[in-house]
Amino acid sequence: MRTAPIMAARGLRAPAGVLVAAAAVVAFVAVVDPNEQGHYPTCPFLALTGYQCPGCGSLRTLHALAHGQFTDAVALNVFTVAMVPLLAFFWLRWTVARARGRPARTRAADPRLIWLLFALIMIFWLVRNLPFGAFLAA
Template identity: 80%
Template structure:
């Protein structure tokens, strides 16, 4: 027997039951974006400071993501790119994987739990590390906002 034997079983509850988890994730994401849109992260005291930034003075790969989401929620794409280009670039990727998951659940197909090629995960990890390093170097200051 393989470890994936449970992923091949049909989901209970018909279409509504199968789509409950993707819909729940969508509602949660919408609630988070709505909250960040309403409570401005640019105002001091609304959110805690990044622990990595507070301890080291350097920005982590996620620094600026709340401000980026706030800018995107207000239709300010240029400002969002300036705050954290990596977050903006990853949003279509996240949307793709959410859509693929939702379609698989709607069709009652097993959702894929293992990546097809582990090199893709390592490439993403390397990209995050390079972004992290470059945004903290003098010539990469344009990546740090």
């Protein structure tokens, strides 16, 4: 009977590892300010084209979130701010499944949802680089 808690603990290794890695990344970005020149490389897409990619501003967004500056984070990259709770939800769902001894889902999501997310990323990318979408590019 003692094998169930041991199996659950073993199943939690991967989610715990992801949590530790994510916390380490956020802690590093919180300490090493991406607003200061020379700490992080420039976005290759931005450097080559002069246009912002969907991820431009994400480091500064994480830095602002780590310091509790939610409005600044939204102004820097609203898409990143929207993805943080979504990623937390999927991590939590994975962790609960592992804690209950259930296997991880074999299918990530409905393909329509994946295509919807892809379309939203592409629309965000396009709009933030158009004159009327300048408020999305900080």
